[in-house]
Amino acid sequence: MGEPSAYRGAAITGVGFTEFSKASGRSVLSLAAEACRAAILDAGLEGADIDGVVTYQYLNDSVPAQAVAAVLGLGDLRHILDSGLAGQAPCYLAAHAATMISTGVARNIVIYRALNGRSGQRVGSARAPGDAADLRHDAGLIAYPQTIALWARRYMIETGATEADLAAVAIAQREWAARNDRAFRRSPLSIDEHHASPMVADPLRAVDCTTEVDGACAIVLTSDERAADAPHPAVGIRSAAYVLGRGGGLDMADSSSWPDLSRNHTSLLADRLWADAGLGPDEMDFAQIYDCFSSVVLFGLEGLGFADRGEAGEFVRAGHTAPGGRIPVNTNGGLLNEGYLHGMNTLAEAVLQLQGRGGDRQVPDAETGVVTSGALQDGSALVLVRR
C-alpha cells in the first residue's frame, strides 16, 4: 500500500524556525514572517513560488495568513486558511495542504504557528469565550493544566499509573532535549527533582507542563515534481486522520461531556490511521506525540498501540522512548522542553528526522514516523515517510 492519492502529489520539503525565547521583543507578525521565510528558503523556493498560506491560533493569539502574505510580498494566493483549532491543528492542516496541492488547487503552501506565548497572551491565563467556559470559570478552572489534570487523575485511578510514570516521561524527554540546541529546558532531570517540582494542578507538577515560549515555526509543502529538486529529502504523507469524539463538549477545554477521561483522540483515530497507512506501530522509527503535559504522552502511547492499556508508564520507565530505545518519542525534547509552539514544532521535528537532519538527536535510518496533534477529545495524526 502506498501513499493515498489525496496526498501523493505533495511532499513536505522545508522547515523554518525563529529563536524560542521568554520575551521576543517583537511582533507576532515579525516572528511569523521570519519562520515562513526560513521554511520557504529551506525548501529551495522563493516567496513568489508560494501560493498558499495556512495557519492556526488559539483565542486570537496570532496573526492572520493574509498579513503574513502581505509582509512577505506573496501574491496571487490560491489558498488561504486561518484555523481556530489549536494544538489539534498541525497534522490536520498538513494533510489538508497536501490535498490542495495533490488536486491542483495550489502548488506551494506554507503552514505556520506564531505567538508570543510567554511574554504575550498565555494559555494559562487567557479566558476562553463560549458557553462552556462560563461553567468552568465560576469554579476556578481557567488554565489548560487544570483541564489536563482532570484527565490525568482519572487515567491514574483507572490504570494504577503513578507520579513515577509522569516523571519518567519528563525525564526521558529531557534526555532528548539535552541534544537539541533549540530546547528551552536542557539540563538533566532526576526523579527527585521531578518530585520536588511545585505541584500546580494536582497531579501535575511544573515540570509536567510545557514550556511557554515566544516564537514561530513553519513548514512548506510542494508538489511531488518540485520536491524532487528540493535541497532536502521529500517527506510524504502515508496516512492522516482527524477525529472529534462524540460528546466532545462545547469547546476544547470542555471535558464535561466526554465519556472516557482516561483515553484521548489517539484511541479513536489509531485504527484508521494504521489501516490507511498499511503500517503499524512496530514499523515506526519514531513517534512525535503531542505533549503539552507529560500525562498526554501516556495517553498517546496507549492510544496508538505502542503500549497496552495502563502500561505506558512502565514502557517509558523501561527506557523504550529515550535515546537508544525501541521507539524514540519526542526527539526534540517535546513541547515540555523545546517549547510550546502548539505542536507545529512536533511536526517539524518529524520532518527533520526523516530528512536526516536531526543532528545529535538523529534517529539512525529514520524512514517512517508517526506524529500526533492535540491532547484531549479531538486531534489529528500523520504517518510520514521519507520518499
Next chain:
Amino acid sequence: MSADPPPRFISPHAEGEFYWTSGADGVLRLQRCGDCRRYIHPPGPVCPYCHSRALSPEPVAGTGTIATFTINRKEWIPGFEPPYVFALVEIDEDPTIRLGTNIVGCEVDDVEIGMRVEVEFEANGEWHVPLFHPLPVERSEE
C-alpha cells in the same frame, strides 16, 4: 477554601443563566428536554439527542459522584486562593451529565474519585453558585 467567597466569573450565556440563579430555594436545576426527557449540560440551544428546542430547567436531587478532580495548588485566578478543588460531578439522574464545580466542606486532600457529594449554594447577590460537599460516608453500592 478561603472564608470569603472567591470572585467568581459569572457571565452566563442565554441558555445557562438559570444554573446560577435558580438555587435560591436550595434546589439544583438542570436543563432537560421536554420531548426525549434527557438532561443536557452544559445547557444548550437544542437537544443533542432529538434536536427538540423544548428545553427548560427542571429540579434534580442534587446528589452525585465525583468523576475526577484536580487540587489547584496555584492561584490560577486572582482571588481563588489555593488550595481548592475543581471537580467534575456526575449527577445521580444521569451519570453522563457532569458538572464542573468546587468540592467544599472537607479538606482538599480528603477528596477522592467516587466520593458521594451533595449540592449546596454559595449566595452572592442574585447568584447562587452550585457547589458540592461530601455526603456522610455511605459509599455507592457496587
